[in-house]
Amino acid sequence: MLVLYSIIDSIREFIELGGDVLWGIMFVVLLMWTLILERIWYFYKVYPADRKQVVSNWDARADTTSWFAKGIREQMISEAAMKLKQNVGMIKALIAICPLLGLLGTVTGMVGVFDVMTYAGSSNARAMADGVSKATIPTMAGMVAALSGVYFGTFLDRKASAESEQLEDLLQSH
Numbered sequence: 001m002l003v004l005y006s007i008i009d010s011i012r013e014f015i016e017l018g019g020d021v022l023w024g025i026m027f028v029v030l031l032m033w034t035l036i037l038e039r040i041w042y043f044y045k046v047y048p049a050d051r052k053q054v055v056s057n058w059d060a061r062a063d064t065t066s067w068f069a070k071g072i073r074e075q076m077i078s079e080a081a082m083k084l085k086q087n088v089g090m091i092k093a094l095i096a097i098c099p100l101l102g103l104l105g106t107v108t109g110m111v112g113v114f115d116v117m118t119y120a121g122s123s124n125a126r127a128m129a130d131g132v133s134k135a136t137i138p139t140m141a142g143m144v145a146a147l148s149g150v151y152f153g154t155f156l157d158r159k160a161s162a163e164s165e166q167l168e169d170l171l172q173s174h
Contacts, residue, residue, distance in 0.1 A: 018137030019112075021105035025098060025138065029145045032094040035087045036152045043159055047084065051163075054080055055170050064173040077168050084160040091156065095149040102142020109135025 015022045054076050063069045112131030120127045 014137070017133050018141060019105055019109060019134035021101060021108060021138045022141055025101045025105075025141050025145055028094050028097055028101060029148070032091060032098075032145075032149050035091050035094070036149065036156065039087055039091070039156045040152075042083075042086075043156075043163070047163065050080065050083065051167055051170075054167065058171045069173075073171050076171065077164065080167050081160070081164040084163050085157075088153070088156050088160055091149065091153050095146050095153050098142045098146035098149070100142070102139040102145075105138020105142065106135045109133070109138065 015026075058064070058073065058076060061069060061072075064073070109131050112134055113128050114131075116124065116127045116131055
């Protein structure tokens with residue numbers, strides 16, 4: 001319990017240093033990683049059973065060479081590809097949003113610095129330090145958040161394409 005309190009306290013202190021924009025970055029990161037983990041779960045736990053069902057439905061067909069059968073094959077492949085690529089676009093969008101939120105934090109932090117300069121003058125470095133902190137920490141957090149998802153976003157996109165192509169190869173005329 002003490003460890004959990006320590007972690008929560010550290011997060012709270014970090015957000016106080018970086019400003020309110022870090023709440024938005026944290027929300028986007030949590031959503032992004034929830035979607036990434038869901039896709040990984042789908043690829044390795046759910047999709048193999050879906051693929052097996054599609055292949056068995058195709059193999060159970062007597063007619064696999066007619067124009068009508070080829071249309072059904074294309075539909076089966078298309079439906080599987082849509083399931084495979086579900087949420088991958090959203091993950092990529094969330095990855096792109098992270099640095100933009102960091103930039104928003106930079107702007108709001110610098111506005112704080114200029115406010116301090118207006119009221120206290122430009123010689124009070126201690127007063128400006130809070131605004132500088134709120135300008136740099138969100139930028140760093142946004143970039144780290146985006147980098148944490150770039151690999152998995154690319155991996156999931158390639159995995160979806162490869163699995164779709166593999167399913168297309170499995171559904172051959174017989």
